[in-house]
Amino acid sequence: MAERSLRGTNLSTLSLETDEGIAFSERQMVSDKCAQGHVIELPFSVEADVPALWECRCGLEALLVDGPEPDRKPTKPARTHWDMLLERRSVEELEELLDERLTLLRESRGEKPKRKRAAASK
Secondary structure: OHHHOOOOOOOOOOOOOOOOOOOOOOEEEEEEEOOOOOEEEEEEEOOOOOOOEEEOOOOOEEEEOOOOOOOOOOOOOOOOHHHHHHHHOOHHHHHHHHHHHHHHHHHHHOOOOOOOHHHHHO
């Protein structure tokens, strides 16, 4: 096994290939600008589809300078826990459940039962 190993070369960082005979594709410089004024210049192949949005180093979206407006997909608002709860139960049902649970909690503590909130608020 030791006879077959390569000695004297660093395979991880050193390439033995040269740039001779390689034809690089034509390139174009594309500029993107974010809302904070950062300008990003990137080389793209002439044949490549240039994206209308690019992420800036500050984390914001950078738009293509002198380019078309990007197609934005409609996004749904985030559903909260409260929204999902209201899909399953009405507010009246939730108030009734709350009163039941509070009554059980007060009884376990040895407190006297209080009057119902629903009757007091109406």
